[in-house]
Amino acid sequence: MKEKITEQSIRLFEKKGFTETSIQDIVDSLGVTKGTYYYYFSSKEELLMDIHIKYIKNLVEAQEKILHNDRSNCKEKLAEMVSMLIGNIDTQGRSAKIFFREMKNLNPEHLGKIIPFRDQFRMNIEQLIKEGIDKGEFKAHLDASIIALGVLGVTNWSYQWFKPDGSKSAKEVSDIFVDMILNGVAS
Amino acid sequence: MKEKITEQSIRLFEKKGFTETSIQDIVDSLGVTKGTYYYYFSSKEELLMDIHIKYIKNLVEAQEKILHNDRSNCKEKLAEMVSMLIGNIDTQGRSAKIFFREMKNLNPEHLGKIIPFRDQFRMNIEQLIKEGIDKGEFKAHLDASIIALGVLGVTNWSYQWFKPDGSKSAKEVSDIFVDMILNGVAS
Amino acid sequence: MKEKITEQSIRLFEKKGFTETSIQDIVDSLGVTKGTYYYYFSSKEELLMDIHIKYIKNLVEAQEKILHNDRSNCKEKLAEMVSMLIGNIDTQGRSAKIFFREMKNLNPEHLGKIIPFRDQFRMNIEQLIKEGIDKGEFKAHLDASIIALGVLGVTNWSYQWFKPDGSKSAKEVSDIFVDMILNGVAS
Amino acid sequence: MKEKITEQSIRLFEKKGFTETSIQDIVDSLGVTKGTYYYYFSSKEELLMDIHIKYIKNLVEAQEKILHNDRSNCKEKLAEMVSMLIGNIDTQGRSAKIFFREMKNLNPEHLGKIIPFRDQFRMNIEQLIKEGIDKGEFKAHLDASIIALGVLGVTNWSYQWFKPDGSKSAKEVSDIFVDMILNGVAS
DNA sequence: GATGAATGAGATTTCATTCAT
DNA sequence: TATGAATGAAATCTCATTCAT
Numbered sequence: 001m002k003e004k005i006t007e008q009s010i011r012l013f014e015k016k017g018f019t020e021t022s023i024q025d026i027v028d029s030l031g032v033t034k035g036t037y038y039y040y041f042s043s044k045e046e047l048l049m050d051i052h053i054k055y056i057k058n059l060v061e062a063q064e065k066i067l068h069n070d071r072s073n074c075k076e077k078l079a080e081m082v083s084m085l086i087g088n089i090d091t092q093g094r095s096a097k098i099f100f101r102e103m104k105n106l107n108p109e110h111l112g113k114i115i116p117f118r119d120q121f122r123m124n125i126e127q128l129i130k131e132g133i134d135k136g137e138f139k140a141h142l143d144a145s146i147i148a149l150g151v152l153g154v155t156n157w158s159y160q161w162f163k164p165d166g167s168k169s170a171k172e173v174s175d176i177f178v179d180m181i182l183n184g185v186a187s
Numbered sequence: 188m189k190e191k192i193t194e195q196s197i198r199l200f201e202k203k204g205f206t207e208t209s210i211q212d213i214v215d216s217l218g219v220t221k222g223t224y225y226y227y228f229s230s231k232e233e234l235l236m237d238i239h240i241k242y243i244k245n246l247v248e249a250q251e252k253i254l255h256n257d258r259s260n261c262k263e264k265l266a267e268m269v270s271m272l273i274g275n276i277d278t279q280g281r282s283a284k285i286f287f288r289e290m291k292n293l294n295p296e297h298l299g300k301i302i303p304f305r306d307q308f309r310m311n312i313e314q315l316i317k318e319g320i321d322k323g324e325f326k327a328h329l330d331a332s333i334i335a336l337g338v339l340g341v342t343n344w345s346y347q348w349f350k351p352d353g354s355k356s357a358k359e360v361s362d363i364f365v366d367m368i369l370n371g372v373a374s
Numbered sequence: 375m376k377e378k379i380t381e382q383s384i385r386l387f388e389k390k391g392f393t394e395t396s397i398q399d400i401v402d403s404l405g406v407t408k409g410t411y412y413y414y415f416s417s418k419e420e421l422l423m424d425i426h427i428k429y430i431k432n433l434v435e436a437q438e439k440i441l442h443n444d445r446s447n448c449k450e451k452l453a454e455m456v457s458m459l460i461g462n463i464d465t466q467g468r469s470a471k472i473f474f475r476e477m478k479n480l481n482p483e484h485l486g487k488i489i490p491f492r493d494q495f496r497m498n499i500e501q502l503i504k505e506g507i508d509k510g511e512f513k514a515h516l517d518a519s520i521i522a523l524g525v526l527g528v529t530n531w532s533y534q535w536f537k538p539d540g541s542k543s544a545k546e547v548s549d550i551f552v553d554m555i556l557n558g559v560a561s
Numbered sequence: 562m563k564e565k566i567t568e569q570s571i572r573l574f575e576k577k578g579f580t581e582t583s584i585q586d587i588v589d590s591l592g593v594t595k596g597t598y599y600y601y602f603s604s605k606e607e608l609l610m611d612i613h614i615k616y617i618k619n620l621v622e623a624q625e626k627i628l629h630n631d632r633s634n635c636k637e638k639l640a641e642m643v644s645m646l647i648g649n650i651d652t653q654g655r656s657a658k659i660f661f662r663e664m665k666n667l668n669p670e671h672l673g674k675i676i677p678f679r680d681q682f683r684m685n686i687e688q689l690i691k692e693g694i695d696k697g698e699f700k701a702h703l704d705a706s707i708i709a710l711g712v713l714g715v716t717n718w719s720y721q722w723f724k725p726d727g728s729k730s731a732k733e734v735s736d737i738f739v740d741m742i743l744n745g746v747a748s
Numbered sequence: 749g750a751t752g753a754a755t756g757a758g759a760t761t762t763c764a765t766t767c768a769t
Numbered sequence: 770t771a772t773g774a775a776t777g778a779a780a781t782c783t784c785a786t787t788c789a790t
Binding site: 512 | 699
Binding site: 017156157184186 | 326327330337339345367369374
């Protein structure tokens with residue numbers, strides 16, 4: 001039941017937003033009562049926190065799996081990361097939207113548990129870029145921290161528009177983005 | 188007074204979010220009463236709509252000024268656009284955050300008036316890229332529509348982290364991004 | 375309206391208890407809506423606080439009027455005080471019951487504003503007894519602080535049983551108590 | 562287990578109040594579940610009733626033991642009664658507070674089983690005073706019923722302030738009160 | 749004896765909005 | 770133009786109680 005509530009909430013939060021979705025909405029859509037909700041969660045925010053934690057932990061985990069693959073060089077790792085993030089939209093798109101959009105609804109204490117993971121994710125990209133520079137795969141003059149934010153912009157923004165059933169597949173989109181990031185658009 | 192209400196609301200909406208800011212909060216912070224608010228606005232959403240419209244119209248306008256400058260080539264225009272968007276954060280950062288974050292609070296009718304401008308902005312970038320391809324400034328094989336979304340990702344995402352008083356200036360950041368978009372990071 | 379809400383609440387709190395009386399009960403009995411209540415009070419506790427403050431301030435004031443009457447000696451002042459407290463039940467009985475019974479529902483911050491007055495009231499009695507001892511009106515060996523608590527017991531307890539329209543008047547009851555306190559029951 | 566639930570409830574009811582203590586609080590503090598509670602008690606009020614009944618029966622019993630002691634005269638019996646009531650706070654203070662404070666939470670049916678005992682207790686004091694008057698131990702003109710209520714005031718009120726580990730022992734306090742009641746404070 | 753999931757009624761509180769003045 | 774009293778709908782959360790296991 002807890003699982004069911006979480007899944008349904010993800011669907012509703014993504015569609016209507018966290019603040020605009022009431023506990024009543026959630027339980028009505030499951031055919032249970034508010035009491036049931038509060039049997040499993042002590043507040044509305046706790047549920048939001050659960051969704052956040054699960055999402056970001058998954059993401060960091062997937063990222064670190066890519067980073068620790070010794071057979072890939074830095075370029076390939078960057079490509080895999082972009083690909084993973086875009087591909088993720090299929091399965092985790094809803095959670096991702098909630099993650100980016102509703103984080104402000106967490107109180108400082110809850111936020112404090114999320115932000116380190118988010119920062120870790122960004123720092124991992126930054127680190128990869130620095131490593132690529134050292135190994136001569138990336139240009140020497142790059143500002144790794146800003147570039148990392150640029151890469152994150154490209155991928156995170158796709159959660160706003162990418163539709164898994166649209167005209168382009170996740171693979172096609174991530175190939176285009178990887179090419180842009182690595183080689184640029186100028187001829 | 189209408190101007191003052193709008194300005195103050197932008198500040199509050201950005202800090203606390205639209206749903207979390209009450210009309211009471213707004214009027215209290217101005218030392219007036221709710222009656223005053225409803226004399227100038229017919230609803231809470233109308234105010235949000237005003238903010239959206241003003242922001243996106245400004246943006247499209249600034250964009251078209253760049254596009255119609257005959258002395259720049261496509262690369263330069265793209266660079267100017269990125270620069271304009273990042274630079275905008277100084278003066279319009281609050282409105283921008285509200286624009287991206289609170290659009291979901293508009294009802295379909297209101298949304299219908301915003302989306303065409305937003306699409307126009309995106310299509311203008313797409314068009315610029317197509318033009319650059321035709322003129323040989325950009326690579327021939329590019330998918331203009333996806334690339335446009337990539338560029339938008341890089342710039343729009345910066346509203347999440349860019350601080351005008353941080354260690355990098357708007358000019359420095361946009362130079363880095365323009366270089367990344369045009370030339371890529373691979374050596 | 376604020377006055378009406380307060381008066382009606384005193385009636386209901388006394389009859390059913392603070393926790394058992396809902397805001398709904400209060401506004402229903404006045405034919406208004408909950409919104410109206412929250413226009414005048416920011417919480418349920420604020421109303422309880424209002425009742426407490428008004429009651430205890432009134433009481434201390436009445437007490438100090440008695441104490442500062444130079445024409446009475448200590449015995450007379452003690453008698454007047456007992457009489458005032460019992461007599462008070464006619465007009466303030468409801469508030470008094472609420473004061474003694476519902477104080478635990480105030481949070482520490484609110485309590486902090488009440489307790490000094492309550493202590494002041496007790497200390498004033500204690501002081502009067504000490505003065506009476508010094509002046510030879512009361513026995514020399516008395517423990518003024520315990521005696522003060524005894525006097526308070528006799529009077530405050532009467533709020534539990536005294537009925538203004540019962541077989542004994544307030545004057546008769548207070549005369550009996552004053553006689554008991556001053557002269558005892560032993561022959 | 563029933564015993565454990567009762568004891569723990571007494572502790573919680575005294576600290577937080579009956580209405581403010583949930584069944585959940587009770588069972589949590591015992592490490593059991595609500596089902597367990599409802600196996601032993603059919604409702605929340607039944608538990609409160611149990612506490613009331615046990616307390617008042619004990620009290621009347623102790624009182625009647627004093628009354629039936631043929632070796633004491635009325636003055637001594639009155640003194641013993643005051644002493645018993647104050648001394649009781651050590652062991653029964655919690656139950657006493659609950660008895661006086663939470664009686665209003667009993668429904669009429671339950672109340673009907675408590676009030677006769679409470680009245681019996683008061684009538685026993687009244688009776689003792691009448692007897693004392695008849696035997697010439699107490700003043701002839703006394704109003705026995707009001708005096709009984711005065712004595713009850715002195716003793717019952719002490720539940721509000723007496724601390725077994727404070728600067729005065731139960732014996733000292735009751736000696737002072739007995740002296741006040743029998744001989745008065747006037748010199 | 750005991751568990752724990754579920755209920756349903758009700759509590760406090762918030763807030764956009766209206767309207768007579 | 771502006772006020773401020775009032776509304777009413779909805780939100781989050783609590784909790785005594787039930788019941789199948």
